[in-house]
Amino acid sequence: MAELATALLPLIFSVILLPLLAIPNGVHCFEEKVLRLQKFQWKQQSSIPISCLSQKSRREKGSAILEMKHRDYCSGTIKDWNENLQKRLILDDIRVLSLQSRIKNTISTRSDAPKTEIPLTSGIKLQTLNYIVTMELGNRNMSVIVDTGSELTWVQCQPCRSCYNQKDPIFNPSISPSYQSVLCNSTTCQSLQFSIGNSAVCGSAPPTCNYAIGYGDGSYTRGELGREQLNLGTTLVNNFIFGCGRNNRGLFGGASGLMGLGRSDLSLVSQTSAIFGGVFSYCLPSTEAEASGSLILGGGSSVYKNSTPISYTNMISSPQLSSFYLLNLTGISIGGVALQAPSFAKGGCLIDSGTVITRLAPSIYRALRTEFVKQFSGYPPAPSFSILDTCFNLSGYQEVNIPIMRMHFEGNTQLNVDVTGVFYFVKTDASQVCLALASLLYEDEIMIIGNYQQKNIRVIYDTKGSKLGFAEETCSFV
Ligand SMILES: *[C@@H]1O[C@H](CO)[C@@H](O)[C@H](O)[C@H]1NC(C)=O
Ligand SMILES: *[C@@H]1O[C@H](CO)[C@@H](O)[C@H](O)[C@H]1NC(C)=O
Ligand SMILES: *[C@@H]1O[C@H](CO)[C@@H](O)[C@H](O)[C@H]1NC(C)=O
Numbered sequence: 241m242a243e244l245a246t247a248l249l250p251l252i253f254s255v256i257l258l259p260l261l262a263i264p265n266g267v268h269c270f271e272e273k274v275l276r277l278q279k280f281q282w283k284q285q286s287s288i289p290i291s292c293l294s295q296k297s298r299r300e301k302g303s304a305i306l307e308m309k310h311r312d313y314c315s316g317t318i319k320d321w322n323e324n325l326q327k328r329l330i331l332d333d334i335r336v337l338s339l340q341s342r343i344k345n346t347i348s349t350r351s352d353a354p355k356t357e358i359p360l361t362s363g364i365k366l367q368t369l370n371y372i373v374t375m376e377l378g379n380r381n382m383s384v385i386v387d388t389g390s391e392l393t394w395v396q397c398q399p400c401r402s403c404y405n406q407k408d409p410i411f412n413p414s415i416s417p418s419y420q421s422v423l424c425n426s427t428t429c430q431s432l433q434f435s436i437g438n439s440a441v442c443g444s445a446p447p448t449c450n451y452a453i454g455y456g457d458g459s460y461t462r463g464e465l466g467r468e469q470l471n472l473g474t475t476l477v478n479n480f481i482f483g484c485g486r487n488n489r490g491l492f493g494g495a496s497g498l499m500g501l502g503r504s505d506l507s508l509v510s511q512t513s514a515i516f517g518g519v520f521s522y523c524l525p526s527t528e529a530e531a532s533g534s535l536i537l538g539g540g541s542s543v544y545k546n547s548t549p550i551s552y553t554n555m556i557s558s559p560q561l562s563s564f565y566l567l568n569l570t571g572i573s574i575g576g577v578a579l580q581a582p583s584f585a586k587g588g589c590l591i592d593s594g595t596v597i598t599r600l601a602p603s604i605y606r607a608l609r610t611e612f613v614k615q616f617s618g619y620p621p622a623p624s625f626s627i628l629d630t631c632f633n634l635s636g637y638q639e640v641n642i643p644i645m646r647m648h649f650e651g652n653t654q655l656n657v658d659v660t661g662v663f664y665f666v667k668t669d670a671s672q673v674c675l676a677l678a679s680l681l682y683e684d685e686i687m688i689i690g691n692y693q694q695k696n697i698r699v700i701y702d703t704k705g706s707k708l709g710f711a712e713e714t715c716s717f718v
């Protein structure tokens with residue numbers, strides 16, 4: 241116990257991957273997995289990085305493989321892990337509220353306003369974006385936050401009118417021979433408004449293409465569009481269009497900028513589609529600061545390390561919500577028991593790399609909670625925390641059997657939630673461990689599959705084939 245309490249790094253535990261059949265109360269057979277609590281190593285990473293750039297990359301069979309780290313990796317020493325874990329949940333709720341209002345605005349303004357007036361990227365809260373990779377832009381390595389909900393890739397640029405603190409030197413286009421400014425009269429500049437919602441403003445002498453993206457919470461980036469040589473795991477992308485941000489504000493955790501993996505023409509996925517075929521995938525590691533996952537650009541499935549076959553579901557196309565990745569959630573099962581709820585297979589369900597906790601329609605969440613509590617019975621309860629209302633005190637246990645959670649999507653596709661994605665540790669000593677899913681306020685809001693339930697899963701976005709695949713994988717970068 242004392243060891244657990246003094247240790248620092250959360251969420252490292254070992255797991256027995258084989259499903260077990262357990263017979264609680266001698267009545268039903270529920271499918272369960274073992275979550276071992278006694279192997280937690282709450283330790284700070286051994287050396288605090290002075291740079292965020294230690295992530296590696298390589299090329300393999302036509303794909304670029306980039307090492308992916310949790311953002312905590314480059315935010316330095318974490319003094320209070322409990323506070324860190326709790327703050328993350330509160331910020332997550334803010335992200336979801338703003339995503340929902342962005343969706344409402346998009347739908348309601350559509351009929352009476354041209355698409356160009358809809359601020360497609362406003363409303364995302366950057367503080368909660370969690371994973372970083374390193375890319376080489378203009379012959380300089382830079383660590384950037386990965387976001388499937390953003391379009392434009394941008395980095396902070398010198399000379400800065402205002403830049404937040406970043407760990408690595410700020411990009412200086414004036415000393416890069418391959419940098420070119422995008423001119424205001426170009427078609428690229430004119431199409432900017434379709435991608436990011438705000439039309440460009442022309443600079444004078446030179447007539448630069450100036451952009452502005454606000455993220456709703458006061459975070460923003462403003463600057464000019466440029467073209468640069470981008471190098472992703474030794475794959476060269478010439479004339480890559482990105483934002484050279486001269487005036488930026490927000491909590492970006494020391495990263496140099498952001499990588500936009502959204503669906504518009506401007507996103508990195510679209511700009512590299514001739515090379516990578518419009519396919520990317522990620523595998524998010526189950527632990528915080530030290531563990532690695534990977535972001536793979538390109539669809540050569542032989543480079544994945546998946547342990548189960550990939551199963552694909554079609555993305556729902558919604559003209560109103562064309563910038564989101566939407567899926568058709570048809571069911572959820574807990575310990576092999578299928579939940580009954582009216583909101584399955586209705587509307588779309590957004591899959592997001594930036595939201596932490598999955599948000600379900602109230603009727604689905606209620607059914608899930610009831611079934612989970614029924615199967616995970618006999619453990620001492622703990623108070624709820626923020627958006628999480630089903631909590632336990634597991635500090636007296638070495639290991640627990642937890643019901644297997646599966647999400648089902650149209651096309652007989654399933655996402656088997658990793659055993660590390662079922663409980664969120666509000667307290668590092670496991671005295672307050674909560675079911676890591678939450679309810680939306682209203683039945684008709686858009687559901688969101690958060691990144692906590694995507695850990696140790698290869699999630700494949702095939703934007704050309706308009707389908708999304710899942711396979712189990714123990715994430716790493718090797
Ligand atoms: C960027 O990092 C990679 C991997 O560490 C290294 O091989 C490459 O030389 C670096 N590029 C530059 C321009 O420093
Ligand atoms: C855009 O403006 C530049 C000079 O400002 C000019 O040289 C170029 O021809 C113009 N391009 C187009 C497509 O009008
Ligand atoms: C979701 O899939 C179900 C079953 O195939 C289908 O009946 C339903 O119409 C689909 N919903 C949407 C929004 O596409």
Ligand SMILES: *[C@@H]1O[C@H](CO)[C@@H](O)[C@H](O)[C@H]1NC(C)=O
Nearest residue numbers: 620622633634635636637671
């Ligand atoms: C949690 O459970 C442990 C062991 O059963 C107990 O000693 C401790 O007081 C409990 N903590 C809280 C906050 O209830």
